[in-house]
Every structure is written in C-alpha cells, then in structure tokens.
Amino acid sequence: MTAADTTTKTQRAPFGQQIRDRWNGLPRQQQWLISIVFIVFLIFLPILNPAGITTEPGTDFPISLFNASRYALIAIGLNVVVGQAGLLDLGYVGFFAIGAYVTALFTSKDSSLHHLPYLACVPIGMAITMFFGLILGIPTLRLRGDYLAIVTLGFGEIVRLMADNVPALKGQVGFQNVGHPPGTRDNGLPIFLQSDGKPWYWLTIGVIIVVLILVGNLERSRVGRAWVAIRDDEDAAEIMGVPTFKFKLWAFVMGAAIGGLSGVIYAGQVGFVNNQKFDPVTSILFLAAVVLGGSGNKVGVILGAFLISYIPDRFTSIAEYKYLIFGCALVVLMIFRPQGLLGARQRLLTYGRQAYQRIAGRPEQLDTGAGALSGDSRSGAMGGGDL
C-alpha cells in the first residue's frame, strides 16, 4: 500500500475515509466507550420510539427493530460464508428454516416429539443446522465456487419442499404455540410475549454481541486468516499449505450454525412456524443485506441488514417493491460500489494494530477499497486473462 494509493482512495471516498481514519486514530478505550454508548442507545431505542424513525403505525416499532436485529444476526452469519470465505451461499434460508423447525418440533404442542424447554433448543437447533451444513458442504465445497451457488439454491428449495411435503412438518398448517425463553413479569405474563418485541429485540442484541465477539476472535485467528486467503485466491492458498477444503467447510458450518440460531429466535418470537416464510427469494434478500452493507465487514453487514429490514417497514409505500429495489440495488452496487456501503478492510490481522504502532508510529491505515467483491484486489477471474 503506497502513499499514492491511499491518496487516490481518500479522494474517492473522502467523507467515509475521514470518519474511518478518525475512528482508527482513537485509542482502544475510547472506541470501546463510544461503542458502549451506541449500544446503550440501541437498547433504549424501542422505548424512546422517536418520531421520524418509528415505523408505526405501519409496523409495531419494537417488532420492526427485532426483525432488523434478526436480519443483522443472519447477515453476520452469512458474512462469515460470503464475506470472509468468499463462498456464495444462496440457500441460507434453508438453515434458518431448519433452526425454526427444530424449535417448533421440540416446543410446540402440535408436535408429537418429546417436549424440551426453549433454551435447550438453542444448542440442539444449532447442532442440527451444523450437521446439515456439513452434509451439504462435504459434497459441494470440493467443487468450483460457482457451482456452490446453484447447489445451495437447490438446497434451500429442498428444505422448503420438505416442509411442504413431509407430514411430520405439517406443511401450511404448521406449528402453533412455539416455546419461548422462560421468565414471567410482575403481572404473571411471560416476559417473552409475541406481541411485545422489546425483550426479543434485547435478547437478539445480546446474542449479536456474543456472536460478534466469537466471530471476531475467529477471524483474527488462524482460521480467519485462512478464510481471507481462500477468498482472495484459493489456488494460492492451497499452494501455501492452507487446507482449503477444511476451512471452507468450517466457514460453511459456522455460517449454518448462526443461521440456525436466528431461526430458533425467530420461531420463538413469531410463535408459529409453517412453510410460508422460507422461499428462495428470502435467501437472496439475506445476500443483498450482506452485499449492500459491505461483504466482509461486520459493521457493514449489520448496517445492510438494518436497511433491508427497516426500509420496507418505515416506508410502507415501497414495501411492495422491496425485492425489485434490492434486486436492482445488487446489480447497481456491483457496478459502481462493489465493496458495498462499508467496504471490507484489508488489514494486518492478529497483531496488526500493535505492528502499526511499533513500526509506523501511527494508527493503522486501512485499505478500504479492496475486499471480497471489488475488482482491484486481484486480476479477476472474469477479466479475460485466464479464460
């Protein structure tokens, strides 16, 4: 990264770059402090219900926030697969559906299975989705990347068809009274009511923070470095001794587990699971969230997920056109801003921060232009050179 490169980048996105540089210039403690203040603001958001931001009367504001946070969790999971490891997964809704169905099967009165408490479904749901991730991943991840897209698309559709046709999954009739986390209010009602989005929203925020910390640590570890290497050039990674298949599977299964987790939470909040919510278009909406926000950038994908979920709730007049708009957005983004709103950052991993301070004596400068999807990071498979 030469100085000249940085200047051109700065000219291209001056505002974003300034903010980013200022943020990166702050000491670690201040970054934490600002993050905590922001999280506290997010926590109080459904109570404040500010005019102008609220989605009422169209959608209950806490519920809308819950949905946004649910999308954010999904986007974080999908980001591990798409943004970190560069695997295009178009069947993500399948994992989400499996998580939701596991919860329904074990907690709903309509199910003949042995009943379990809701919280027990969280690890079970995640384990089962991981298992499905494994059985889908093992045959397909050995293939060229572009086949993966269509196989996962097929997988999402198979899950939906199973839900339609396997009698134990009850098709459109579905499962009523899906369980929810324990706890009662002063008036004897459970804390986690379907009608009240606030506890669910807070729960999801908590889960997101935990998942972010876990995924963040994973990304800074050997695993994360392997993912980035695979994303940027799989052949080179393989030659350098990265067991690419193993790490691709790892990313795929991690992503599946987070998708399953969000399915479990979703099933609890909605309280009703049937075959209607898991069509392939939803997978593409998830993908749009990741790509729009900035594939490979965790803050970016959360922002993208928020936009995907919040915009149709807030501006109800365009809700009908949301798939059209987000579909066009994908095309336009790939042409004009392939890195998304907040691009992935190529940075020194693990000890990057300390290394910068030691060697350059200043906070790290990040190359924001390059990422999972921007063309400048490599010559490009479609560029013609290697056709």
Next chain:
Amino acid sequence: MLLHSASTVLADNGWVSWDVTSLRKLFWYDTVTGLAYGSIYALIALGYTLVYGVLRLINFAHSEVFITGAFAGYFTLKACGFTPGVVPGVGAGEIVAYLVLATGVAMVASALTALVLERVAYQPLRKRGAPSLAFLITAIGASLAIQQAYFIWRGGNPEPSIQLVVKQPEIKIGNTTMDNIQITVIVAAIVLMLVIDTFIRHSRLGRGIRAVAQDATTATLMGVNRERVIMLTFLIGGAAAGLGASLYIMMIPSALVYNGGFILGIKAFTAAVLGGIGNLRGALLGGLLLGLVENYGQTLFGGQWRDVVAFVVLILVLMIRPTGILGESLARARA
C-alpha cells in the same frame, strides 16, 4: 419381489412412496413425457452452457430470459385475438401460422432480454475486471429484479391459459401414445439444437465463439472481436430459451407465472451440468436424461418429489462426475 415388499412398508408412511408397480405400468408414458420436458430443459440449458463456455459465468438471470419469452409469446397470441378458455374457431393452418409468429416473437424477446442483460449488467463488470463472485451476485440481482417486475405487473397468479392446439394421440409407443404437442416440442427442440450445433462447429462466427471459449486473449489477438462473440452467445442462448418458452406454454398453458422460470432454470442448469457444461451436445443429452429421470422419479417416489429428484441428480452428478457425461468444454468441440 424384495423391492415390491419394501414398497408397502414405505407407502404406509404416505409421504414418500416406492412404487415400482406404477413405474412399470407407466414406464412408456413417463418416457414420452420425460422426453418432451427434457427437450425444453435442453433448450434452456443451451443458454447456460454457451454463456458458461465463453465467460465461465452461471447466468442466473437466464430463467428470467426464458420467462420473458413465455410472456412475449403469450401476449402475442392474445394480441392476435385469442382469448383464454375459448377454443379458437380457425383452421389448422392458421393456428400453425399464429404459433410460429408467437414463437418468433418469444425468441426475439428472449434474445433481446439476454442481450440487454449482458450490456447493462455484465459488460461493465468485465471492463472493470471484477471477480467472479461479483458476476454471480449481479446475475442473482438481475434475476430477482426482473422476476419481481413481472410480479408487480402480472401478480402472483398464473395467466389464464390460451390453448390453441388440442392434444391428439399420434404415435403409439410401447403401451402409450405420443401426442401431437409432444412431437412438436421434441422435434422443434432437436432441430434447433442441431442447427445451433452446426452453426458453432462449421460457421465462421461459430469458430469465433469456440476460439474465445478456448483462449480469449489469443482469440482477440487473432482478430476475433470478443465483445461481438459474447453478444452473439447471449443472443443464441436467449433465442433458444425463447423457443423453449413458446413450446413450454404450448405444452402446459397454465404454467405461465412470474416465477415460473426459477425451477426450470435450476433444472436446465442441472441438465447442462449433467451433460457437461460448456458442451452443446451435452446440453441436449443432459436435458433429455434429466427429463426422463425426473419423470421416472416422480412416478417412483410421488409427484411432490419431482423437483427434489432433479436437485438430488444435480448434487450426485457434481459429486461423482463434475465434468458431466460428455465432459465440459465448448473449446474442445472440433469442426
């Protein structure tokens, strides 16, 4: 007999059957229907295969190219004065003329859609040298956008069907008959595939396509206009999808709905992979085989598993022989 006893056990569960008796009874019927479906898969698969051969890109929006052709053909018939649900009172010759007209419009509409897609969505990315993930995402975005545009325009219900041709049994095959529509579909598909195959193998432009598929840089140095070859590829693939669309709504008039291309698209892609993606004859073979397997599977396991059979075939092919039956490569096809 062992299989037979197993059938009763599984059938009791009700949701998946192992119905060998029906399969034996319906074998010829399934074969005929499967070939007709397979011809349409083959026509759509051609577009995937050509584009993949030249650009190494799965054109996800090809299913929307197909459905555009279907809508174009349908509305041409409507504009010609045919109303849904009314049996037309015109002679057979006229009906054929109208069908040919509708097919022509469908082919032009599909070809143009494919071309516009290429120019608007893919060419800018190629100029920038974007990675293949960006192409895939663009393709998916374009597919979703076009599909939803149809949804907003036509709604979620299938169009009322216009049936011009009445099914009549023509040829006796085994214990069943092949009707006139099925014959038309199979013959038209195979003829077009042969024409395109000859074109790619023997014409100058076809040689250009093969050259670009083999080595784009060298082909460009040898004077092949790469951009023109790519446009041509999309045009041919689109036109074939248009014919497929027209035949499809003739065979199943009630199937015209905004997302009708989605499943067909995946199946056609499966067919392309099955035969060997990038291989024209592979697309034909793969399409016909997939049609057969799917129809046998439907009888064996129950109609609701039709689509699952196709997906499982896709996964199995990719696991066992990812290069397909005939091997991939448009480039290696010799004149």
